[in-house]
Structures are given as C-alpha cells and as structure tokens.
Amino acid sequence: MVKGEPITILLVExxxxxAEIVRRNLEDFRVANKLVHVSDGQAALDYLFLRNGFVxxxxxxxxxxxxxxxxxxxxDGLDVLRSxxxxxxxxxxxxxxxxxxxxxxxxxxxxxxxxxxxxVKPVDFEKFTQLLETFGYYWLAWNRFPE
Numbered sequence: 001m002v003k004g005e006p007i008t009i010l011l012v013e014x015x016x017x018x019a020e021i022v023r024r025n026l027e028d029f030r031v032a033n034k035l036v037h038v039s040d041g042q043a044a045l046d047y048l049f050l051r052n053g054f055v056x057x058x059x060x061x062x063x064x065x066x067x068x069x070x071x072x073x074x075x076d077g078l079d080v081l082r083s084x085x086x087x088x089x090x091x092x093x094x095x096x097x098x099x100x101x102x103x104x105x106x107x108x109x110x111x112x113x114x115x116x117x118x119x120v121k122p123v124d125f126e127k128f129t130q131l132l133e134t135f136g137y138y139w140l141a142w143n144r145f146p147e
Contacts, residue, residue: 007064011037012044012080013098014072018121022067022098025132036063041075044068045083048090063093065139068115070099070106078109085114096139 009026013019019037026035038044046052047060054060066084070077077097084090094116099106100123107118119135122128 006034008034008036008061010044010047010063010066011035012039012041012066012068012072012077013037014039014069018069021125021128022132025129026136028133028136034061036060039073041072041077041080043074044072044080045075048084049087062090066093066095067098068095070097070101070110078113081110081113081115094139094143096135 047054096117097110
C-alpha cells in the first residue's frame, strides 16, 4: 500500500552500481517516491538551481530529500552541500551524505556544512541493502518533510 504524496529524492552518485543498488532498494519501499539520479556535482547544482538542461520546474521538481556522495566529478560533494545550505530556497531540504568515506574529517566537514545525516556505504552488498532498508523506513516512512 502506498502512503502519502510522492516525494522526489535527488540521488547524486557517480558510481552506477551504487546508484542501481539505491534505486532498487528504494523501489521496494511502500512509500511513494520518485528517484532522480545525477552522476556529478555540477549536474546536481544545475538540477537544484534549474539551469542548463534542467530549466523546467515541472519536469524537474524540487527534491524533498537529497542523497549526496562526497567524492564526485566536476564539483565536490561538500561544495554541493555548501551551495544547497547557503541558498534561501534550498536550505530546508534535508541532505543525507551517502559515501564510502569513513574519515572523521569528512564527517566533521559534512555536518559542519549542514548535512542532516552521514551514512557510510558498506562494502558488503547485504549490509548495504540493510542500511538502505533502515534508511528508507526512517527517512521515507517516519520522517516528515516541509511543503
């Protein structure tokens, strides 16, 4: 059974295998959502600021949640996060860092830039799936998003 209105989730992930794992796992949840995937930091900023190929706001709706990798081509994930949190219209969007980095410095930087959560992608497929299941229940079923 699908609950609530669909939410748009922006996945910013350059590893296509990781993006596919996220997509498949989120499809399994009984929470309505639309996943939009971009593979680099510049595309994420273009999507969020409705520029270049993303100018139609009805075709590219503002996300209710952003899943952001840190190590991205073109524009680094921390720079994307800084841009989101420094913009009046975007700053309320929760950003969850989903990365392979376990470095304390990356975690401190991400939270310092306004990340709402910091999740480390497990190398093991089963553990990655479990992480996404827990994430899905929390962020997509229990958490509430502003209009």
